[in-house]
Amino acid sequence: MDSPTLTDDEAREDPSAWLPSAVPVSFLPAPPAPLSSNSSSNGKVREFAPAARAEHRSYAEPPPGALLAAYRRMVVGRRFDEQATALARQGRLAVHPSSLGQEACQVGAALALRATDWLFPTYRDCVALVSRDIDPVEALTLLRGDAHCGYDPVRHRTAPQCTPLATHTAHATGLAHAERLKGTDTVALALLGDGATSEGDFHEALNLAGVLRAPVVFLVQNNGYAISVPLSEQCAAPSLAYKGVGYGVRSEQVDGNDAAAVLAVLTTAVEDARAGGGPWLVEAHTYRMAPHTSADDPSRYRTAEETERWRARDPIARLESALVERGLLTDADVRAVAAEAARYAAGVRERLAADPELDPLGLLDHVFGAPTPQLAAQRDALRVEGEGC
Numbered sequence: 001m002d003s004p005t006l007t008d009d010e011a012r013e014d015p016s017a018w019l020p021s022a023v024p025v026s027f028l029p030a031p032p033a034p035l036s037s038n039s040s041s042n043g044k045v046r047e048f049a050p051a052a053r054a055e056h057r058s059y060a061e062p063p064p065g066a067l068l069a070a071y072r073r074m075v076v077g078r079r080f081d082e083q084a085t086a087l088a089r090q091g092r093l094a095v096h097p098s099s100l101g102q103e104a105c106q107v108g109a110a111l112a113l114r115a116t117d118w119l120f121p122t123y124r125d126c127v128a129l130v131s132r133d134i135d136p137v138e139a140l141t142l143l144r145g146d147a148h149c150g151y152d153p154v155r156h157r158t159a160p161q162c163t164p165l166a167t168h169t170a171h172a173t174g175l176a177h178a179e180r181l182k183g184t185d186t187v188a189l190a191l192l193g194d195g196a197t198s199e200g201d202f203h204e205a206l207n208l209a210g211v212l213r214a215p216v217v218f219l220v221q222n223n224g225y226a227i228s229v230p231l232s233e234q235c236a237a238p239s240l241a242y243k244g245v246g247y248g249v250r251s252e253q254v255d256g257n258d259a260a261a262v263l264a265v266l267t268t269a270v271e272d273a274r275a276g277g278g279p280w281l282v283e284a285h286t287y288r289m290a291p292h293t294s295a296d297d298p299s300r301y302r303t304a305e306e307t308e309r310w311r312a313r314d315p316i317a318r319l320e321s322a323l324v325e326r327g328l329l330t331d332a333d334v335r336a337v338a339a340e341a342a343r344y345a346a347g348v349r350e351r352l353a354a355d356p357e358l359d360p361l362g363l364l365d366h367v368f369g370a371p372t373p374q375l376a377a378q379r380d381a382l383r384v385e386g387e388g389c
Contacts, residue, residue: 018250020241021056024285025265026255028322031312057252059264064328070111070259071323072337074103074316077127079341080136083348084126084143088294092352094145097124101257101289104315105221107131108262109189112270118179120159120172120190124221128191132158136348146356148366166196169205169218173279176209176216187274188216189266195226197243198234209279210248217269217280218249221256223288228301244281256284257315260322287313360386 062070081098088096099106102124110131113119121128129139134151141150142161149160159175162168172190179186196202197220209216220240224231237243244251250272254265262284269280287310291298298307323329364371364379371379 020251020253024253024255025056025261027260028258062263073107073131076341079345083345097293098290104259105284112266118188120168166199166201173209176214194222206247213278215273220283241283251281253283256286259319
């Protein structure tokens, strides 16, 4: 985009500059199907008019190296996600919220950040975690029930996965503002789903971010459903991205199954926030191909036909096809990446096959910086109970 950073005066003179594109930004070819269908069981999932696809702002497409890196991480991430789903069925994980179909969003978020930036993930964002080079077993620790967080947040500049909807958005805003006060150029990026935009925490975070002009980016992975509730029963706006405008937050919407577009928009948003342009809200239109979690039955609220239409817009297949057509990816490359993904998943499977050795007292670690008397008493009681077993 030309000169993306806006001043407060410019925004007041032309508020339309804060508005998202009329339709989601998209680069890669896709079947001529709407980004959302209206064929859910209640008939209330809105769709976009394909004729308007050219009406979005221009962004520089990522270089070939970035697209190849995204492809590799998306393939490895999907195989990891499939393995985690299988482990949940085997009882090795308590539950697994799959991100099948949302790989472009998760990998794009990870690759748009520098190592010094912070990521604020949710429970569905394990692919983003491993794309940030977090150990896959550590990424699954929360879902295994071993600890609240299996990785070192400070080392990886990645907050613990957030299960309560939207509470982490305020944390991301606060950290981003604090880093700016410290004189760093750190940016925070918060991942969230469409359901989280109905929570008060989300609106409070956007309002605070807009007032402070905090260097934070909010990426809404709009997969069409808040568990079983379709988007149309949550919000009447033409796009969730419009929610940012009322808080003075620059907004955009993107085809969340187009890895090139996601990476282009997020890179622009992150670097604009870093340069002092203030916060961004980006809505990625995508689709959750799998159940809400391994305990969900999506056939109760959506049709198989709807899912199949989205399967034709698979983010990995779209990127692979484009890379092959451009001569950037060969059949041998595809096989090599698939083999790497298989080895990665096998390693996760092998490591999670062993029962963990846990200290029950560890449940009380990291609750307070200095343990309170009440916490110390609980620790003593737990220790005595353990000695009696």
